[in-house]
Amino acid sequence: MGFLPELGQVALILALLAACMQALLPMLGAQRGVAALMAVGRPAAYLQLALVGLAFAILTHGFIAQDFSQRYVAENSNSLLPMIYRYTAVWGAHEGSLLLWALILALWTAAVARFSRALPMPVVARVLGVLGVVAVGFLAFLIFTSNPFERLLPAAAEGRDLNPLLQDPGMIIHPPMLYLGYVGFSVPFAFAIAALLEGRVDAQWLRWTRPWTNVAWAFLTVGIALGSWWAYYELGWGGWWFWDPVENASFMPWLAGTALLHSQAVTEKRGSFAGWTLLLAISAFSLSLLGTFLVRSGVLTSVHAFAADPSRGLFVLVFLGIVIGGSLVLYALRAPDNDANAKPFAAGSRETLLLLNNLLLTTACAMVLLGTLYPLLADALELGKISVGPPYFAMMFLLLMAPLVLLLPFGPLTRWQREDMAMPLRMLLPWAALALVLGVATFFLAPQGGWKTAAGIVGATWVAAGTLRFLWSRWTMPGARLTREMWGMTLAHLGIAVFLIGALLDDGLAQQREVAVKPGGSVTLGQHCFVLKGVQHLDGPNYSAERGTVEVLRHCSDPVATLHPEKRSYRGGQVMSEVALDRGFTRDLYVALGEPLGEGAWALRVHVKPFVRWIWAGALLMALGGLVTATDKRFRARWDDGKPQGVRA
Amino acid sequence: MKTSRWLPLALFVALAALLAAGVWMSRKPDRDVLPSPLIGKPAPEFALPVLHDPQHTVRLADLRGQPFLLNVWGSWCVECRVEHPVLTRFAETKRLRVVGYNWKDEPADALRWLEQFGNPFWLVLADVEGRAAIDWGIYGAPETFLVDGAGIIRWKHVGPLTDAVIADELMPALQQVEAAR
Numbered sequence: 154m155g156f157l158p159e160l161g162q163v164a165l166i167l168a169l170l171a172a173c174m175q176a177l178l179p180m181l182g183a184q185r186g187v188a189a190l191m192a193v194g195r196p197a198a199y200l201q202l203a204l205v206g207l208a209f210a211i212l213t214h215g216f217i218a219q220d221f222s223q224r225y226v227a228e229n230s231n232s233l234l235p236m237i238y239r240y241t242a243v244w245g246a247h248e249g250s251l252l253l254w255a256l257i258l259a260l261w262t263a264a265v266a267r268f269s270r271a272l273p274m275p276v277v278a279r280v281l282g283v284l285g286v287v288a289v290g291f292l293a294f295l296i297f298t299s300n301p302f303e304r305l306l307p308a309a310a311e312g313r314d315l316n317p318l319l320q321d322p323g324m325i326i327h328p329p330m331l332y333l334g335y336v337g338f339s340v341p342f343a344f345a346i347a348a349l350l351e352g353r354v355d356a357q358w359l360r361w362t363r364p365w366t367n368v369a370w371a372f373l374t375v376g377i378a379l380g381s382w383w384a385y386y387e388l389g390w391g392g393w394w395f396w397d398p399v400e401n402a403s404f405m406p407w408l409a410g411t412a413l414l415h416s417q418a419v420t421e422k423r424g425s426f427a428g429w430t431l432l433l434a435i436s437a438f439s440l441s442l443l444g445t446f447l448v449r450s451g452v453l454t455s456v457h458a459f460a461a462d463p464s465r466g467l468f469v470l471v472f473l474g475i476v477i478g479g480s481l482v483l484y485a486l487r488a489p490d491n492d493a494n495a496k497p498f499a500a501g502s503r504e505t506l507l508l509l510n511n512l513l514l515t516t517a518c519a520m521v522l523l524g525t526l527y528p529l530l531a532d533a534l535e536l537g538k539i540s541v542g543p544p545y546f547a548m549m550f551l552l553l554m555a556p557l558v559l560l561l562p563f564g565p566l567t568r569w570q571r572e573d574m575a576m577p578l579r580m581l582l583p584w585a586a587l588a589l590v591l592g593v594a595t596f597f598l599a600p601q602g603g604w605k606t607a608a609g610i611v612g613a614t615w616v617a618a619g620t621l622r623f624l625w626s627r628w629t630m631p632g633a634r635l636t637r638e639m640w641g642m643t644l645a646h647l648g649i650a651v652f653l654i655g656a657l658l659d660d661g662l663a664q665q666r667e668v669a670v671k672p673g674g675s676v677t678l679g680q681h682c683f684v685l686k687g688v689q690h691l692d693g694p695n696y697s698a699e700r701g702t703v704e705v706l707r708h709c710s711d712p713v714a715t716l717h718p719e720k721r722s723y724r725g726g727q728v729m730s731e732v733a734l735d736r737g738f739t740r741d742l743y744v745a746l747g748e749p750l751g752e753g754a755w756a757l758r759v760h761v762k763p764f765v766r767w768i769w770a771g772a773l774l775m776a777l778g779g780l781v782t783a784t785d786k787r788f789r790a791r792w793d794d795g796k797p798q799g800v801r802a
Numbered sequence: 803m804k805t806s807r808w809l810p811l812a813l814f815v816a817l818a819a820l821l822a823a824g825v826w827m828s829r830k831p832d833r834d835v836l837p838s839p840l841i842g843k844p845a846p847e848f849a850l851p852v853l854h855d856p857q858h859t860v861r862l863a864d865l866r867g868q869p870f871l872l873n874v875w876g877s878w879c880v881e882c883r884v885e886h887p888v889l890t891r892f893a894e895t896k897r898l899r900v901v902g903y904n905w906k907d908e909p910a911d912a913l914r915w916l917e918q919f920g921n922p923f924w925l926v927l928a929d930v931e932g933r934a935a936i937d938w939g940i941y942g943a944p945e946t947f948l949v950d951g952a953g954i955i956r957w958k959h960v961g962p963l964t965d966a967v968i969a970d971e972l973m974p975a976l977q978q979v980e981a982a983r
Contacts, residue, residue, distance in 0.1 A: 231878065310915070311878050432810060446821065466825040474818055481811035488807050526820060533823040722932065724878060724906065
């Protein structure tokens with residue numbers, strides 16, 4: 154059907170109009186108190202979702218039907234591409250991933266429209282209006298600078314190919330998860346703007362937004378974890394985090410979002426930090442937009458290099474200026490005092506601990522931002538081309554996160570308002586002693602790991618034991634119950650313990666060697682022998698490959714695994730190394746095939762990575778914690794301040 | 803009104819100014835362009851079959867004596883079609899020999915492509931496996947090399963040729979080559 158791309162184009166333009174309607178009319182209605190105008194918000198949101206969904210379906214159809222008269226399809230797929238990757242190729246490059254962004258925003262907006270019946274109409278109208286403004290920006294960006302439906306006439310006989318780096322199961326779900334997180338922060342953002350326009354921060358709206366923040370944060374956590382997991386096995390370097398600008402772009406909203414989760418809890422329960430919570434909600438979403446800008450504008454170059462185009466950069470920059478600049482002007486003019494409705498609290502209290510949590514997380518976020526943009530700053534001031542390496546980030550991050558880990562177990566055990574700090578100290582002292590003993594033992598049992606391994610064990614034991622101590626004291630407290638919110642917090646904090654084991658033990662104990670081996674030869678690493686059995690030629694659907702067979706033996710006698718690393722050469726011309734892994738609970742064995750070195754020899758890189766899997770397991774636990782918290786009954790409580798309840802439609 | 807409330811906005815304005823500078827700088831085309839390490843070095847030796855006559859093999863030595871332009875392309879490459887009319891116009895001026903380097907392509911597809919769009923090349927080499935291309939440091943198509951009569955690489959362009967690239971970069975490089983003779 155030859156007209157489909159044009160239909161997709163029309164759907165996008167209509168979606169832009171629907172978004173304009175959603176941005177303007179309900180907002181106007183809320184300012185003037187006109188119910189009919191406010192009522193436009195919901196249908197406009199559903200209409201926008203239907204239209205963006207249609208455009209997305211049409212683009213997907215273009216990939217499945219291999220319509221190479223569409224430039225975007227021709228550039229990002231070819232007839233040999235396996236079926237599953239034709240679906241995922243839709244978001245394999247700039248235009249399609251923006252369309253995915255717009256689709257997810259439309260989904261979140263429709264969800265807000267659907268589940269906001271308990272809220273007063275003017276609040277709903279303003280929230281949908283703000284989401285509409287964001288949608289207008291993204292749809293206009295799509296239509297004017299990044300049209301996925303552009304024709305290629307005459308049609309290509311054959312397409313190029315999807316970037317082979319992206320032909321991978323991890324990449325199928327990484328962008329949607331990440332975007333669900335990024336875009337999800339638009340909901341607390343929209344509520345913050347609505348609150349500023351309204352001129353008050355209502356604890357009940359805040360309670361309503363908390364599950365949204367938690368869910369968005371959980372998706373972002375999963376998205377970042379998937380990206381890190383993908384980099385680990387697909388880029389073939391054996392690392393799992395590179396402090397690359399694109400990674401940092403996703404990590405900054407995560408840090409701000411984590412701070413937001415905690416400050417929202419304080420503001421909702423105690424009324425403190427109201428202005429600060431609004432600022433964090435604005436920041437988390439602004440950093441998501443900034444991340445999109447950094448990735449899409451090509452201002453920073455990175456290993457993940459995407460399309461670079463100054464006109465796109467300029468467009469996003471103007472959009473950022475309007476959305477973020479506008480929000481911050483509003484904040485400056487209307488922000489409530491931090492302690493306007495707050496109950497007072499003493500220095501020793503949970504409020505103080507959460508304030509420290511917020512300070513550490515936002516400082517870490519600012520540190521990442523500075524490190525990411527410093528090369529650009531140096532370039533702009535003509536100080537030369539500078540790159541800020543992982544050592545800066547790792548050192549700063551360690552310095553800021555160490556106190557956070559130290560304080561973490563105290564938070565849940567400390568009462569709101571006033572606490573005699575001797576109480577939690579007494580509860581935690583034995584566990585601190587246990588953590589230190591285990592740390593010292595680790596230091597002597599695994600001296601090759603140095604202080605990092607010991608620190609990992611100390612930190613993980615401390616966080617896990619302290620968190621379980623909280624669970625125990627709630628459990629045994631007469632009359633107290635464990636809410637979903639507490640379970641969620643417990644899971645997320647245990648996730649941090651698991652993550653610490655993975656990150657620090659891998660850092661301290663990982664081993665690697667790169668050697669030239671002929672078939673039959675072997676390389677020994679720790680207690681493992683890696684024997685290269687041979688290398689065969691192999692043809693895949695859209696690539697040809699050299700496939701090595703590597704047998705791994707413990708102590709060079711007991712077989713552990715047979716691994717098949719590949720060196721693939723895709724039709725598009727790219728050469729990719731497919732790593733082979735033997736996954737394990739306590740260690741990964743990791744083999745990458747390098748270049749042929751002549752006379753039958755191959756470069757072979759082998760790693761033993763202890764506990765590396767715990768990194769992602771920890772992240773998943775954190776995400777699970779966020780989701781469990783979101784299901785707490787308290788967040789679904791009806792309006793109870795005596796005002797008329799939202800009319801059920 | 804508290805001044806501290808304007809602090810976030812002030813920080814953002816500073817950030818936006820920096821990003822604007824970044825966008826401005828990314829307009830400079832030479833940003834991030836690394837000069838090919840091969841420029842000024844002898845072109846790598848190769849022996850490749852001719853696309854239209856696979857029995858016949860051409861070596862670097864066979865092309866020496868006069869400068870030539872080596873254009874890397876493939877029938878699968880969308881950008882190559884974008885540059886094709888530009889390249890054809892340039893080849894028609896007969897300023898120098900334009901040698902096609904058909905990279906990682908099925909010979910049948912490549913021949914059909916040339917029949918469909920026209921063949922601007924003086925000669926087309928076929929590197930089906932892409933092995934010889936590694937020596938040239940080719941990592942994508944289209945790429946274009948200027949090799950002088952002594953077999954030294956003098957200029958390289960990554961991405962599609964445009965009239966501007968030819969006029970502003972290739973021609974000056976070619977004039978230098980010719981002046982040096």
